[in-house]
Amino acid sequence: MNQDTICALATAQGVGAIAVIRISGPQTIEIVNKIFKGKNLHKQNSHTIHFGTIRDQDLIVDEVLISLFRTPSSYTREDTIEISCHGSDYIIQRIIKLLLKNGARLANPGEFTQRAFLNGQLDLAQAEAVADLIASDSEASHQTAINQIRGGFSKQIAQLRESLIHFASLIELELDFGEEDVEFADRDDLRQLIHKIQSVLVPLIDSFEMGNVIKNGVPTVIVGKPNAGKSTLLNRLLNEEKAIVSDIAGTTRDVIEDELLIEGIRFRLIDTAGLRKTSDTIEAIGVERTLQQMEKASLILYLFDASEVTLTEIEGQIAEFNAPYMLIGNKVDKLSSEEKSRFESQYPGIIWISASENQNIDALKNTLVRKVKTKEIKSGDTVVTNLRHYQHLLQTNESLSNVLEGLAHSITGDFLAQDIRFALHHLGEITGQITTDDLLANIFSKFCIGK
Incomplete structure (x- = not known):
């Protein structure tokens, strides 16, 4: 070719x-x-x-x-x-x-x-980062892609693999002298090496959650009862008239989506139909779509009209959430200090806003970032953003855990060698030292022509 x-x-x-x-x-x-x-x-x-x-x-x-x-x-x-x-x-x-x-x-x-x-x-990880760099649309996604292209992630994987290859070769050598019962690979040294490798692997695996946020954005669903002010809030966050706002309950009957970039984090905002039982066929479809979006959400913004909702209603609603959520009390301008304190005594994390008056929207944005930004991404930090890499890291860690378990039970070198081979295989798949034509075809088919 x-x-x-x-x-x-x-x-x-x-x-x-x-x-x-x-x-x-x-x-x-x-x-x-x-x-x-x-x-x-x-x-x-x-x-x-x-x-x-x-x-x-x-x-x-x-x-x-x-x-x-x-x-x-x-x-x-x-x-x-x-x-x-x-x-x-x-x-x-x-x-x-x-x-x-x-x-x-x-x-x-x-x-x-x-x-x-x-x-x-x-290498393959760097090549995949080229596509990520082209697709980057925020400072954070650009920074992580640049770091990978410059080989930061690949160097870590190569170092892990190289240190493991040494012990793998010693254990393979033992197998060649199987009848003589010799031990070339010191088991205590091997155990220490596995712990050292896992001390690097685990933070990489844990970084994927943040990496996924950086790369794909945070699916953020705005939910609440009809007329809670969800569409007004969407418009305030985006600073444009994206959704129709009306005093008529049930105006929003379909999902409305847009993106909001705050401090390098991309939020995929989804405005939904109000949660209520309805005999209106079209509105009922909208409510069903709201429930579907809630199932896929990484973050739920539960917006309630502070002048009308009860604590019991809030408790009943949030009990149904399967994702992290934020409680946002709208129309705070209609509440007294005593009424606010009553809500806060039960739910101290409530964020008070007035969407119609554009009150406290910047504070809400800051809280959004803090909710997902579990750590600062600094220049040079290695963050895993690729699902393929994440899966191979998990499989590598599992194989190494099997090695430790085998050492604890004093199993023979042939079983240790097999688990070490699996770990080496998965590390090699990340950087492309081990590849198949189908894998390469799948990866590069997603690139644009000309790159």
């Missing part, structure tokens, strides 16, 4: 000022040289830029800049050229057709990054 020379548009589709077309493979320089009128690219150094024209025979297609990267000093470790042309769809298609006509083929999704992995430029 790597004998092919591939090409693709590397910038977003659509008309723009500039577009970049990427070409990579053994015939890159020869193919581009055939259609480029300027300097002879065969004679130019790596990491140089050249002005000229792309021509279809004698017809000028566009004036361009050619960025030349020679193997192995390129993203793919192959000869690579990026053509910066004007962003006309017509020009882009003309240039790509010329490249195909002269021996290139269209790249598959993620094929440039896949070649970078296959050629040893990136």
